[in-house]
Amino acid sequence: KLGERYSMNIIADINSGCEGWIDWNLCLDEEGGPNHVGNTCVAPVICNTEKGEILYQPSFWHLGHFSRYIRPGARRLLCSSTRDAL
Numbered sequence: 754k755l756g757e758r759y760s761m762n763i764i765a766d767i768n769s770g771c772e773g774w775i776d777w778n779l780c781l782d783e784e785g786g787p788n789h790v791g792n793t794c795v796a797p798v799i800c801n802t803e804k805g806e807i808l809y810q811p812s813f814w815h816l817g818h819f820s821r822y823i824r825p826g827a828r829r830l831l832c833s834s835t836r837d838a839l
Contacts, residue, residue: 755795756811763819767829776816 763774777789778796783803785793797813800806 756813756815759797759812760815760818763816774819 766774776797778794780798780800781787781794781796783799783801785795795810795812797810797816799808799810801808
């Protein structure tokens with residue numbers, strides 16, 4: 754569900770007219786940090802510093818669909834369907 758919510762947020766931003774999208778916390782440690790306010794967050798990539806592992810979360814794969822298929826200069830088409838209608 755987290756990956757799906759991530760995608761829905763990106764789609765909502767695109768439908769609101771944004772021209773770019775950046776995830777402030779693209780990669781965090783296993784504690785969900787560090788970040789600018791000192792709390793814990795989720796991220797598309799979690800780096801397990803104790804084991805030296807990289808864990809790709811569902812939101813990473815969702816983000817990959819946007820970066821692979823939306824190319825520079827692409828144009829947005831308005832779509833009024835919602836997830837509930839699918």
